[in-house]
Amino acid sequence: MNKPDLEAAALVAVDWGTSRLRAMLIGRDGGLLAEADSADGIGPLAGQGHEAAFERLVAAWPAVPALMAGMIGSRQGWREAPYVPVPATADALAAALIGFESLSHRRVSIVPGLVLRSAARDGDVIRGEETQLVGLIEEEPGFSGLVVLPGTHSKWAAVEDGRIVDFQTFMTGEMFELLARKSFLRHSVAEDADDIPGSAHFALAVRRSVQEGLPFLSAIFSVRVRQLLDAVSGDDNLAYLSGLVIGGEIAAARASGLLAEGRPIRIVGARTLGRAYETAFGIAGHAVAVRDGGSLVRTGLVRLARASGLL
C-alpha cells in the first residue's frame, strides 16, 4: 500500500477503542487506500487530547471527513454518541450518527452504540461491535443467527433479516485475566502457553463446563486442586482455565436461552481467540464460521458512511 492514490480519498474510517486508535483512508469507491494506527486509545488518553491524537496520526492524509466507531463515542471519548435501542438496522444507526466540525475544520461523525432494555437484567450496552455487526450484515445479507464477538467483554448478538434484535455481554476475557493474573490461581498457571486451543486440558475444561454442567464458581477452584494433587503444569492449567471461562460463557449463553440448537453462528475475532472459540463451540456441538473482525469494521464504516451521505 505504498503511494496511495490520495486524489481518490473520500473518508477516514476510524476504529477507536480503549487501547488502540486505528485509521483507514477510504476511496470514493469504498476501497482501502492507506492505514495507520497508534496506542492513543481512549484509556491512555484519559478523556482529553482526542483531536490532537487523531490529527497526528492522519497528518499525511487529505483532510476528508472522518467517521469513527468505538469507545470514542463514550462518556470518556471525544463526544458522547447516545445509544440506539435494539432492534436496530444499519440505517437506524446511520440516522443516529452524531456529527460536528472539529477545531481543525474537519467534519467528524461518530457511530452510536446499542442499548437493550431487559426486565431480567436491567439492560445491556454495546459500543464498537455494532459496526462489526453492520459489516457482517452487509457481507452476508441473508444471515440470521448468532454473532459472537469474543474479547475482554465478549458480546453475543442475535441478527435476524438484517436487524440486530438482541445481545448480551459476558465478562469472559476480563474474568480470565483476573483469575490468571490477580487471583490466588495465578500461582497455579503459567504466564503464557503455546496452542491453548489445541490443548487436551482446554478441551477437558470446555467439556466439563458445557456438557457436564460443572458450575463456573466452583469449577475454577479445581485449577488449584489439579496443581496440588496431580502436579498439573502451569501451561496445562492455563489452557484448562481458558477452557473453563470460554466453556462457562457458552454454558451461560445456553442457560439464558441465547444459544439454541441449530442456530447459525459466526465468530468475529482475532486468530488465536477465534480458534479457541471455534474449538469450544465444536465440543459444545455447534458448527461455526470465523470472520475477521478488522475487515468487518471497515465494511461496516463504509456502509454507514454511504447511508449517511458521507461517501
Added chain:
Amino acid sequence: MNKPDLEAAALVAVDWGTSRLRAMLIGRDGGLLAEADSADGIGPLAGQGHEAAFERLVAAWPAVPALMAGMIGSRQGWREAPYVPVPATADALAAALIGFESLSHRRVSIVPGLVLRSAARDGDVIRGEETQLVGLIEEEPGFSGLVVLPGTHSKWAAVEDGRIVDFQTFMTGEMFELLARKSFLRHSVAEDADDIPGSAHFALAVRRSVQEGLPFLSAIFSVRVRQLLDAVSGDDNLAYLSGLVIGGEIAAARASGLLAEGRPIRIVGARTLGRAYETAFGIAGHAVAVRDGGSLVRTGLVRLARASGLL
C-alpha cells in the same frame, strides 16, 4: 478473662490461617482460660519463622502441648499435614494428626485437611474448615445436612451421621474482591456499604441468580449497565454485586446437586457475612441456622485433642 488459672492449663488450641494466628489456652476440662492473637498468618510469614511467631504470642502461658488447625499444616506452613480422604470422622482426623517436638521442646500437633477425589472435577481440598466441621458434629451429634462455611473460598460440606461425606469449594469471597476492587466494575461500586444483607439491591441480585437463573458470567456486566443507564449508586451496586456472587454460589451448588430441597443447612461464619448468606438462602427458599465459627474451632480442637490423648 483476667488472671487465668494457669495451673489448670493443659493445651494451646491454635487456629492458624492465612492472615491471622489465634491461640486459646485450654484447661484440663476443655474450658477456655485465655486467648491471644496476632497478624502472623501463614501469608505474611511466607514460609518461615512459624515457631518464633507462635512462641512470641504464647510466651506468658505454660509450655503445654499445642494442637493447630488451618493453613499451618499446608506446604507453606510449619509442617505439612497430609490430607485425609472423605468420608471422614473426627476419630479418623484425630488418628492422622502429625506430631513433633519443636526446637523449644514443645509437643506440637497439626490437624490434617480433607481431600475429595472426583471424576467430575478431579478433586477438592479443605484445610482448617474440617476442624469447624468436627466442632459442629460434636455440638449437634444428630445433624445430617449441609454445612456452609462462607469466606474467601467458601466451603460447602455434607455431613451424615457424624461423618463428613462430601464437600465443594466456591471462590465466592475472592471473586467478590476481584470484581469490586480489580475489575472495570470497580468504577461502578462503592468501597464499602452499610447493611448489604438488608439492601433491596442485594435481594434483587440473589433473586435473579437463584430464581430466574441469570448466569453469573453475564449477570456481573449489569453492575456497569445499572450505573450507566439508571445511575444506580455505588452503595446500591456494591450490594447488588454481593448478591450476584452469593446468589451465584447458591445457584451453582444447586446445579451441582449439593443443594437439594429440604436438606437442613447450617451456616458457619462471621456476623455480617453470615447474615448475608442467611438472607440469600431465605430468598432461595431454604431455612438455615447460623453458627459462630470461632467457638466451633475451639470445640473441634478440644474434640480432636481428647480423641488423640492430648487432653
